[in-house]
Amino acid sequence: MENVACQQSREYMFSTSLEDLSGADIVAVREVDSEFFNLLNKYGLEEYYLSLTNAKINIDCFKAMTEADIKEIFNDEIGTRIKFRGLVNEWRLANQLAPISTCCCQHTDQSSASGSISQSDSISSFSGSGSSTYKFSLQNFLDSAVGIKICANYNANNELGASDRETLISNIVRDHLEKDVPMNSAMFDNITGDIVKRFASEKKEYYFQKEKRNGKLYNKYRSMSRAFRKSGFFLNISA
Structure with a gap:
């Protein structure tokens, strides 16, 4: 049987945004997946907690998440995509997994090239x-x-x-x-x-x-x- 926190969280996912929750309600939501919420909060993305969990996205998804997934989730919100990529990469590195990259090629330093920007x-x-x-x-x-x-x-x-x-x-x-x-x-x-x-x-x-x-x-x-x-x-x- 689902605990009360899970039941409350699912109701909020479909009915409200995080800004509308009271202090007690936010505590209940955090208890569902406190690690995920805390990571989002660290990167200033806590407002997306409900919409992400409503889409069945949680920390377990980080293991197989790709740049294409992030782009699909946040569409044209480039700043949010950058933040979320940083969040995912922090978790992946902490769990001995390779970080997500937007390109399969490794960067080559161009600082010594003629006319390059500092x-x-x-x-x-x-x-x-x-x-x-x-x-x-x-x-x-x-x-x-x-x-x-x-x-x-x-x-x-x-x-x-x-x-x-x-x-x-x-x-x-x-x-x-x-x-x-x-x-x-x-x-x-x-x-x-x-x-x-x-x-x-x-x-x-x-x-x-x-x-x-x-x-x-x-x-x-x-x-x-x-x-x-x-x-x-x-x-x-x-x-």
């Missing part, structure tokens, strides 16, 4: 996974639904609007962060070159200025990667 400006210093040979395809992005809309707007106005520029830049950075691929000067230069070839009205210096270490694409990547580093949700795992 380690403090690259997620390679706190990611540890991702391929140094990865190449972003602008055309593949422009063939997506979002990319097609950007191209249509450009064709209609003969220029990219501020919103479309931001969307383009954000998607480029997101693509690399999701794959844990650190960007360097050569990548910024190549991607910027592709952009100005496709959109003739665009200026290369708007996106990247190699000598000044500046530009919207460069700054977006640097700000986002620094935010992720400060969050501490990337594990620095050496091969």
Whole structure:
């Protein structure tokens, strides 16, 4: 027979969110799987406890969980996916299991490459996974639904609007962060070159200025990667 805590927890899963629970109710929920709840709480994800358990997701699932599973669970909530991956990896390492990686390739240090960004400006210093040979395809992005809309707007106005520029830049950075691929000067230069070839009205210096270490694409990547580093949700795992 199920204990009272389990019965109460299941009722809450279908009827309310964690914010609506009283102190006594939260204690009852914690008693069901205190280790799972405490891990979520440590990473600031306690609000997801009920929805996860309602989906039959618990610590036992960590043994076989993949990056694809995490992406399916949290969809486009990139920050939440990063946090949850860190949570799962902490548990897996503590239980002598290999961590989940977003890429099967081991990261190769690029700090000595010509024109590369310093380690403090690259997620390679706190990611540890991702391929140094990865190449972003602008055309593949422009063939997506979002990319097609950007191209249509450009064709209609003969220029990219501020919103479309931001969307383009954000998607480029997101693509690399999701794959844990650190960007360097050569990548910024190549991607910027592709952009100005496709959109003739665009200026290369708007996106990247190699000598000044500046530009919207460069700054977006640097700000986002620094935010992720400060969050501490990337594990620095050496091969």
